[in-house]
Amino acid sequence: MNESRRRSILCPGCRRLISGDEQVCPYCGISRPGSGITSFIWAGMNAWKQGAIKLIIGANIVLFVISILIGIKGTSFSIQPFSFLAPGNKVLILLGATGVFPIDSLHRWWTLVSANYLHGGLLHLVFNMLAFSQLGTLATREYGTSRMFVIYTAGGAAGFLISYVAGVSLTIGASAAICSLIGSMLYYGRSRGGVYGDLVYRRIGGWAVGIFLFGLLVPGINNWGHGGGLAAGIGLGYVLGYEEKRRESHLHRTLGGICAVLTMAVLFWASGSTIYYLVSGI
Numbered sequence: 001m002n003e004s005r006r007r008s009i010l011c012p013g014c015r016r017l018i019s020g021d022e023q024v025c026p027y028c029g030i031s032r033p034g035s036g037i038t039s040f041i042w043a044g045m046n047a048w049k050q051g052a053i054k055l056i057i058g059a060n061i062v063l064f065v066i067s068i069l070i071g072i073k074g075t076s077f078s079i080q081p082f083s084f085l086a087p088g089n090k091v092l093i094l095l096g097a098t099g100v101f102p103i104d105s106l107h108r109w110w111t112l113v114s115a116n117y118l119h120g121g122l123l124h125l126v127f128n129m130l131a132f133s134q135l136g137t138l139a140t141r142e143y144g145t146s147r148m149f150v151i152y153t154a155g156g157a158a159g160f161l162i163s164y165v166a167g168v169s170l171t172i173g174a175s176a177a178i179c180s181l182i183g184s185m186l187y188y189g190r191s192r193g194g195v196y197g198d199l200v201y202r203r204i205g206g207w208a209v210g211i212f213l214f215g216l217l218v219p220g221i222n223n224w225g226h227g228g229g230l231a232a233g234i235g236l237g238y239v240l241g242y243e244e245k246r247r248e249s250h251l252h253r254t255l256g257g258i259c260a261v262l263t264m265a266v267l268f269w270a271s272g273s274t275i276y277y278l279v280s281g282i
Helices: 002-006 036-070 089-095 100-105 111-117 122-143 145-165 175-192 194-217 223-240 250-280
Strands: 008-010 017-019 084-086
Touching (some): 036 089, 036 111, 036 145, 036 250, 100 111, 111 145, 111 250, 122 145, 122 175, 122 194, 145 175, 145 223, 175 223, 194 223
């Protein structure tokens, strides 16, 4: 009995009590749950689940600060709200702005990801992060962390791809990815139904209408990116499923991990190569 208790562990994946000698967890199916490497990997994944929203917001803030510091000479300090702390186009292109020019002239397809983390001014950043903090939290609750990040990453890239096909020359901002979250929650509300589903659908529908009207009234808004992100979010919500319909699986976590690694690699490359170009005087 004592020996059995000594060999009992909490599975790092599902946190259920199992034997430390199990080769596969009988509850969640992860391999070698008693391995130190497995525990380390899952500890990192659990930390990601708990702080994903903060990490994404932090990445957006860090890239914005980098764009200001690197391009301080070209940064606008106008007292106009939409122009205050607006980085110059040269810095934004170097850091990964997307569109016809970066993709066709510079062959930078990776900017479909990096552009989601760049912003054209302080107000632009604040508005997008406030919207993301609410929509990201809601999407995480209904889809799980991994699927939320897949929707954010793939939906944002899809929105920018649509705007590239539509001929938008240069574009940045998290709004395409945010619109993808809106699309996924519209699908969730309509699919789930009931009192709660209808409430979510109406509330998120208000967000969609507001963004549409904002795009019509304010010049320079990438409506193609917004529409593309929205459509991609609906499709991703349907394909990935939500928690009440399909629990988060190993495949979902793998896709989320791929998106996380891809995003980190792109952002590190974008910031590192920009600093190298500027230091080298290229």
